[in-house]
Amino acid sequence: AQSVSQHNHHVILSEAASLELGCNYSYGGTVNLFWYVQYPGQHLQLLLKYFSGDPLVKGIKGFEAEFIKSKFSFNLRKPSVQWSDTAEYFCAVINLSGNTPLVFGKGTRLSVIA
């Protein structure tokens, strides 16, 4: 079965530090990949997505992610985090061979301190 692994449960960074959150998935077929963000007390919102083409995807608020097919990875990055980036981040994968649900990772909580 498809699975998504997010390696870090909780990451604490100072403002202006660089961020990289790991995400690996298990499915070997054609997939679409997503990162969602959930700010405190809010619902999940799409941060960025990869369907095809350039494996380096740019999203909102300065976030980007790189799809490395050989490593089954889709890591999220941001060069300089802000206090307002404090949130939980979820990686998700969908298998394109059928209309199946998005599979989510367990999430990584990011705390940015001043």
Place this chain on the structure above:
Amino acid sequence: DAGVIQSPRHEVTEMGQEVTLRCKPISGHDYLFWYRQTMMRGLELLIYFNNNVPIDDSGMPEDRFSAKMPNASFSTLKIQPSEPRDSAVYFCASRKTHAGDSSGELFFGEGSRLTVL
């Protein structure tokens, strides 16, 4: 577009009471999902529908939980009787069948925060 609409936003009830959560998906979306989120278990998929038909309910925790989708614009998640361990935020989400750039993207509602005393 109004987005996915859930009600109530907050519900506090006593153990043993029936709870009904409601969801209106985005118009034109043919998939609807119910998720539960807790600190302990994270985000769990409970059940999902395609064209109003339940496709997979294997995530529903037990018989106290039931979900219906009587038409394309409305779904309910019912807990009867409720227990304190059901306390969580319940999210509804919808999407279209894979097509073009929106392939697989899920749109979430604001969630219903349930507290069972």
